[in-house]
Amino acid sequence: MSNWQKNTAKLGRLKKRQEFKDTQLRGKSWVSSCVIVQFYPKLDAQLGCRVGYTVSKKVSKLAVERNRIKRRLRAAVDDIFPESAKDNTDYVLIGRDKALLADYDAIKKDLKWCLKRLHHNEALEKKTVATRCEKGA
16 A cells, blocks of 8 residues: 555545534634634544635636635645544635635645644644643632
């Protein structure tokens, strides 16, 4: 089995509307020029990392263009997520109109930046909660 097959086998997919809604309502999000990344850590499950993709009709009325954006996002995820994504976490990637014409490296850069910011903010929140618990105890 190649590295690519091992890495993509580890990534699950979000398929149901409720999974997308849970990530949107309970999770955190970060916006860049090509993609919006929504992030929801699931502490109670052993599901691994799961990813969902969506591109609305606001971005383009043509399904061909929306599907192309999703394909480009999937390719970027295949390159970036094996080393950057966290286990037991759901991610929703919302494609934006600039992702259609943007250079592939720009999409990867935006995605890396969003993940870095989301993971950094999560670590800060955990540290803040721990500090509050220590002061209150």
